[in-house]
Amino acid sequence: MLTVLSPLFLIGIPLSLLYLLWLYKKNTNYIKQNVGSNFLFKKLELIKQKKSKLKIPPRFFLDLLLLSLFFIVLANFLLKREVKNVEIILDNSYSTKALMGDGNTRLGAIIEKAVAEIEKNSTKTFSIYTSSPSLKLIESKVNASRAKRAIYNVKSTNSKSNLSLASLSYPIIIGDEKVKNNVKFKYHSVYKSPLNNVGILRATYNNGLNVTIFNFSNDRKAPIRLVVYDDLNSIVFNDLIYFANQTILTKSFKINKSGEYLIKVLPSEFDAISKDNELSVNIEQTTNKIALFGKRRPSELNLDYMDKYSFVSERTSFTPSFVIYDNVLPKKIEFNTLINLPSKNTSFFSIKNTYEDVFLSSINRKSLITNYLNLSNVKLNKALVFNRSNLAYPLIESEKGPILIETLISDKKVIVSGFDLFPFSGKENLFNSILTLNIFRELSLKGDKVFGLNLPASEFDTSGPHSLNIRDFNLKKSSFSISSNNLSHYFLKVLLFLLLIDLIYLLAKGTLSLIRGRRKALT
Amino acid sequence: MALSLNAETLKTLKLLQLKSKKKFLTNRYGSHKSLKRGHGFDFAEHSTYQPGADIRYIDWNIYARTDNLYVKRFTEDEDLRIVALIDNSASMQIDEKWETAAKLSMALAHISIMQGDRFYSSSPIAFSTQKQLKILPEVLLSQKKTRIEEHYERILKFPGVIFYFSDFLYELSEVEEKLNLFLAKNMDIVFVQVLSDLEINLSSISDNVELVDLENNESIKLNFNKKTKDEYHNLLVSHQSKIKAICNRKQVTFITVNSRDDLTNILQNNFLAKGLLEC
Numbered sequence: 001m002l003t004v005l006s007p008l009f010l011i012g013i014p015l016s017l018l019y020l021l022w023l024y025k026k027n028t029n030y031i032k033q034n035v036g037s038n039f040l041f042k043k044l045e046l047i048k049q050k051k052s053k054l055k056i057p058p059r060f061f062l063d064l065l066l067l068s069l070f071f072i073v074l075a076n077f078l079l080k081r082e083v084k085n086v087e088i089i090l091d092n093s094y095s096t097k098a099l100m101g102d103g104n105t106r107l108g109a110i111i112e113k114a115v116a117e118i119e120k121n122s123t124k125t126f127s128i129y130t131s132s133p134s135l136k137l138i139e140s141k142v143n144a145s146r147a148k149r150a151i152y153n154v155k156s157t158n159s160k161s162n163l164s165l166a167s168l169s170y171p172i173i174i175g176d177e178k179v180k181n182n183v184k185f186k187y188h189s190v191y192k193s194p195l196n197n198v199g200i201l202r203a204t205y206n207n208g209l210n211v212t213i214f215n216f217s218n219d220r221k222a223p224i225r226l227v228v229y230d231d232l233n234s235i236v237f238n239d240l241i242y243f244a245n246q247t248i249l250t251k252s253f254k255i256n257k258s259g260e261y262l263i264k265v266l267p268s269e270f271d272a273i274s275k276d277n278e279l280s281v282n283i284e285q286t287t288n289k290i291a292l293f294g295k296r297r298p299s300e301l302n303l304d305y306m307d308k309y310s311f312v313s314e315r316t317s318f319t320p321s322f323v324i325y326d327n328v329l330p331k332k333i334e335f336n337t338l339i340n341l342p343s344k345n346t347s348f349f350s351i352k353n354t355y356e357d358v359f360l361s362s363i364n365r366k367s368l369i370t371n372y373l374n375l376s377n378v379k380l381n382k383a384l385v386f387n388r389s390n391l392a393y394p395l396i397e398s399e400k401g402p403i404l405i406e407t408l409i410s411d412k413k414v415i416v417s418g419f420d421l422f423p424f425s426g427k428e429n430l431f432n433s434i435l436t437l438n439i440f441r442e443l444s445l446k447g448d449k450v451f452g453l454n455l456p457a458s459e460f461d462t463s464g465p466h467s468l469n470i471r472d473f474n475l476k477k478s479s480f481s482i483s484s485n486n487l488s489h490y491f492l493k494v495l496l497f498l499l500l501i502d503l504i505y506l507l508a509k510g511t512l513s514l515i516r517g518r519r520k521a522l523t
Numbered sequence: 524m525a526l527s528l529n530a531e532t533l534k535t536l537k538l539l540q541l542k543s544k545k546k547f548l549t550n551r552y553g554s555h556k557s558l559k560r561g562h563g564f565d566f567a568e569h570s571t572y573q574p575g576a577d578i579r580y581i582d583w584n585i586y587a588r589t590d591n592l593y594v595k596r597f598t599e600d601e602d603l604r605i606v607a608l609i610d611n612s613a614s615m616q617i618d619e620k621w622e623t624a625a626k627l628s629m630a631l632a633h634i635s636i637m638q639g640d641r642f643y644s645s646s647p648i649a650f651s652t653q654k655q656l657k658i659l660p661e662v663l664l665s666q667k668k669t670r671i672e673e674h675y676e677r678i679l680k681f682p683g684v685i686f687y688f689s690d691f692l693y694e695l696s697e698v699e700e701k702l703n704l705f706l707a708k709n710m711d712i713v714f715v716q717v718l719s720d721l722e723i724n725l726s727s728i729s730d731n732v733e734l735v736d737l738e739n740n741e742s743i744k745l746n747f748n749k750k751t752k753d754e755y756h757n758l759l760v761s762h763q764s765k766i767k768a769i770c771n772r773k774q775v776t777f778i779t780v781n782s783r784d785d786l787t788n789i790l791q792n793n794f795l796a797k798g799l800l801e802c
Contacts, residue, residue, distance in 0.1 A: 030733040030744050036614030036722065037692035038736035040758050041743050047754055048745070 016067035023506060029513055063506075066499035085141050086121055088114055089129040092154050107156050114151050118144050130154055201263070203281045208254035209261070213243075226251065229262040236261065258284040526625050526660035528633070532786050536633045539790065539800045541640065543603055543684045544774070545711040565600075569593040604683025605635040606643045606710070611669055613737040614690050618719030623782040623789075624688035625663045627715065630790060631686060632659055634800070645671045647678055675704065682709040691716045691766055698766055702773055713799060714770060716763070716779040723759070723781055725752050 035041065090110060104112075118126060126147035128139040139150040203209045213224060228237040236255060243249045255261065263279045528536070572581060572592035580594045607628035615621045632642040632650055641649040645666045650659060671678070679685070685705055691698055691714070698714075705712045720726045728747055735742045745751065763779060770777040778793045794800045 028731055030731045031729040032733045032735060032742075033721075033728065034617060034737055035734045036617045036620065036690055036719065036737060038734055038741055038743055039692040039694075040722075040755060040762065041734050041745060043758050044751065044755050045743050045745060047758075048751065 016064060016071060020063055020067065023510070029509075063502055066495060066502060069495050070499050085125045085127055087127045087129065088118075088147070088151070090114060090151065090154050092130045092156050105156070107154065111151050111154065115148050118147050118151070128154075201279070201281055203255075203261075203283050205258050205283055208252060209237075209263075209281070209283070210252045211241075211250070213241075213249045224249065224265060227264040228255070229264070230257070231259050231261075233262075255283055526622065526629060526663060528626060528629055528786070532630065532790075533633065535787050535790065536630055537637065538802050539634050539795070540638055540802070541603065541605060541631065541634050541684065542799060542801055543711045545682075545684075545709075565598045567596045567598045570596055603635070603640040604643060604649075604681050605631055605640055606678065606683055606685040607631050608645055608671055608678070608685060608687050609663075609666075610687070610689035611667060611671055612689075614692060615688075615717070616667075617737060618721060618782055620690060620717045620719055620782045621667060623780065623784075623786075624715070624717050625660075625667075626786050627688065627780075627789065628663060628686070629656075629659055630786060632656060643678060643683075645669065645674065645678060647680060679705070679708040679710065683711070684713065685710040686713045686715055688715045688717055690718055690722070692718075692722070692762075695762075695765055695769065699769055702769065702775060706773060706775075712770075712773075712775040714766070714775060714777045715793075716766070716777065717782055718779060720781055720783040725755060 090107075092107060122144040125141040125143060126139065127137060127141055128147055128150045130136050130138055138154070139147060142150070201209070201211055209228065211226060223240040223242045225240050226237060227235060230236050237253055241249055241251050259282070261281050261283055263281055265279065569582060569585070570593065572594050576594050580596075582593045582595050585591070585593045609615065609621060609624045609628060611621070615624065628644055632644065633656065635642045636651060636653060636656055639651075641651045643649055644659065644663060646662070650656060685708075687701070687705070702712065702714075721728060725747065730748070731744070731746050733742050733744050763777075767777050769775075776797055776799060778797055778799075780789045780793055784792075790800065795802075
């Protein structure tokens with residue numbers, strides 16, 4: 001933001017005030033006019049003086065504002081020019097391990113770009129930061145070759161963290177630097193929501209195929225195309241299906257014969273159906289599958305095999321990051337945890353003391369999500385939230401972080417903690433715990449099982465085109481910028497333009513009055 | 524600048540007559556009713572016969588009815604002294620205020636001489652003939668910058684009608700002082716306020732103006748907008764109302780003229796309308 005406390009700015013304001021006062025005194029032309037008597041005019045002056053002691057025209061204030069802004073810009077401009085150090089923040093979060101189309105990882109691409117920029121600005125010094133697990137300075141004010149070496153050594157972290165968290169946690173101004181040229185290397189998918197729908201497929205020979213899709217995309221009205229092929233590749237079903245209440249969609253249709261079917265799901269805006277959108281289902285067996293439908297690629301998850309888990313803990317670098325506890329009370333609750341406990345033997349708060357920074361939250365029953373959440377079936381008794389910043393949940397009124405939810409399904413108590421299913425992109429993302437609740441709601445209709453969900457952790461959408469977004473690196477462009485906010489930038493430009501016009505006007509007026517004065521003096 | 528009245532104004536002046544609210548005693552026969560009883564045409568009153576009285580004026584009809592002798596008395600017609608004084612101060616020397624006052628004086632001189640009255644202008648010398656009128660402009664111009672206040676005693680020797688031309692843009696006490704002075708001389712007073720168009724309407728005034736007073740060279744810097752102009756207008760109206768109130772108390776006529784206006788219009792709209800002139 002603006003460096004409003006810079007000394008130049010502080011000096012500039014009174015200076016501009018004095019300058020304007022002088023300018024107005026100098027340039028307000030009073031035309032002399034002879035009158036017979038000032039008798040009435042004197043009285044008029046008295047009346048005016050009584051009404052307002054300070055006689056400053058409104059334009060004075062406008063000019064003062066413009067001039068102040070001029071000083072702000074000047075201060076920023078001068079201060080920015082002094083900085084010769086470029087700061088580079090590298091996103092080395094878990095997601096950067098993902099492979100790109102060319103076989104290179106995201107981090108690899110980031111490093112390539114960063115090195116290219118370092119070479120472009122080789123005369124400057126560089127400070128290198130990594131963003132994960134937290135913003136960390138790895139090199140400070142080093143030359144180009146050392147900066148490159150440091151960048152080549154950066155590795156992706158295993159823990160879930162991302163740049164948005166890091167940049168929110170830390171101000172742009174770090175250490176003793178007055179102004180920074182922050183260079184942030186961060187991945188931005190071309191899609192705003194790489195994954196935005198969850199579908200549950202149930203298929204039985206008797207009942208046919210039943211598809212329920214929850215829509216969590218930004219575009220809540222976007223229809224889904226559902227195409228079902230039989231084993232002879234004949235189309236059994238092909239139709240656009242629309243979300244009835246913009247959120248949930250249920251479609252059932254009969255399939256006459258048993259066997260293997262291929263289901264293709266894709267958003268309507270894509271014409272071509274690629275192999276990525278395929279999901280197979282065997283109609284002969286009672287099938288209960290959860291599919292995560294992305295705009296490009298669905299993932300298939302078999303719920304049935306989860307019954308095998310009694311105690312599972314898997315935390316590897318590339319496999320899904322989650323923990324499931326069955327009949328076990330953990331001493332410390334991990335992120336992405338499902339705890340399955342018999343309800344009568346356990347108390348939610350009995351393990352409270354072992355939690356780290358846990359806060360009590362409440363359910364927001366005004367949330368739209370609760371419309372289709374069958375709360376009588378799935379009792380949301382308690383909800384706790386870890387103290388973790390920058391995550392918010394509309395259903396659970398807390399600003400704290402990954403959620404811990406206790407639910408009752410049949411005679412079992414299920415506690416879910418922060419199922420971080422989908423890639424985060426700030427507020428645009430759907431709220432994972434709500435999704436979890438929806439899945440529970442759907443599954444609880446069966447009423448006789450307790451499920452653990454083997455869902456992948458975040459960043460699983462590793463395919464597809466990606467763009468590398470490098471911001472604010474161009475020093476020439478950013479040197480005059482006083483705010484990262486484009487709107488205020490343009491607003492300032494307009495003000496500067498007005499100021500220029502105003503100054504030109506004042507100068508012209510002043511010059512003319514000087515010429516006139518000289519002419520008068522000569523004559 | 525020569526002072527002259529155009530032909531059309533002169534033609535209008537022939538139709539007009541000056542009136543006075545008061546009656547005066549003079550020593551010349553004229554066309555105005557006098558306070559003097561004598562041998563005029565208009566019957567005034569009866570008085571009891573005193574030995575030595577002219578028996579021609581005995582009313583025999585009354586004697587027949589009452590056996591008492593009464594003598595008829597008639598109002599004498601005498602001339603009127605018209606005095607036109609112009610405030611020669613610096614404030615009147617702008618925007619043709621003085622010129623307008625001088626022309627009005629000339630017009631009054633024309634009317635008074637035509638009806639056989641005597642006209643005085645800032646000097647004890649009377650103008651009573653058409654021939655004398657021709658030198659009036661020169662006389663007036665010669666007096667343009669004379670302080671006439673010093674000559675009041677000489678000028679105002681005899682009672683009559685006085686027209687005092689000024690802008691009256693000074694304190695009310697000064698106005699009252701002047702009024703009392705003229706009243707002490709038993710004059711029928713008409714105050715004519717001559718203002719410029721700038722003083723009445725603030726026409727052609729700039730937004731930012733330094734107003735220089737010609738009388739004392741004091742200057743005031745003012746920023747004019749619509750509100751300020753309205754306030755000035757209110758001040759002017761208030762000042763005029765206060766002068767009018769003083770004048771009404773003393774049965775003095777007060778009229779305001781715009782120096783930009785045509786002379787004929789001024790005579791018709793102000794002097795005729797106020798009953799100072801009649802056709």
